[in-house]
Amino acid sequence: MAGSAQPTTAQARLGRLAGHSRPRSPVSTSERAHPWPRHGNTPTETASWHALRAAARLALPAALLTAAVRRGLVTPGDIRWAPTAVSGPRAVRAWRAVTALGSRPVAYTVVAGRCLLAPPGRGAGARLAPPAVLAVADAVRELTCRAVDRPRPPGAGRRTAVHGASFPSRHTMTALIAWDLASGSRPAAVAVTAAVGASRLALGAHWPTDVLGGWLFGAVGLALADLCGGHRRLRTRDSEANR
Helix, strand or coil, X not given: CCCCCCCXXXXXXXXXXXXXXXXXXXXXXXXXXXXXXXXXXXXXXXXXHHHHHHHHHHHHHHHHHXXXXXXXXXXXXXHHHCCCCCCCHHHHHHHHXXXXXXXXXXXXXXXXXXXXXXXXXXXXXXXXXXXXXHXXXXXXXXXXHHXXXXXXXXXXXXXXXXXXXXXXXXXXXXXXXXXXXXXXXXXXXXXXXXXXXXXXXXXXXXXXXXXXXXXXXXHHHHHHHHHHCHHHHHHHHHHHHXX
16 A cells, blocks of 8 residues: 555655664674673773782782792792892992882882872872882781791892891882882883892892792782772873873
């Protein structure tokens, strides 16, 4: 019947042009496969989920290395691959200056100064978050150091003063966390930490796996800082202030 005839293709096109038919918005492949967010409904929740996964991935090798060091499984390799300490007063002074970048006084000073110089508008909790992260990581390292109680390399080749047991390297861990929180640049923090870790070996203060443990413990600390959100808020506000 004429009343029930289907519209022709030309009529359908005219209807769409007139606004009688709205084109459907395209749906991405990921939306068709996952109609709801699998990990968090907001960008903040998604970022927290990624930070949690990163912390878990880093905590596992840190725990395995700690167990291996405590059982003495890595000692033969450390003895074999440990570099000879530097000699000569100029070289020793230069490496001591580098290793100071990971010391507690320098680390806490740069983090505290970064928070004090941050743009206005940040709450007290956000301002105290970076020093708190550094302090918690330092405390965890101290407890681990006492539990493992690993002896230092022989004192005959040591070129700097040391305090406490050897694993993990506090200077390496502190440098990674402090300079990342203070500079807001992870590549810069990695560069400083690499220099500090090399200085601990050059001065005969640590075994190679001590420095590796410092890297792992520091990376876990930064992942937990990202999870707490204070570190990300600091960077976000600074980037907005610089626009």
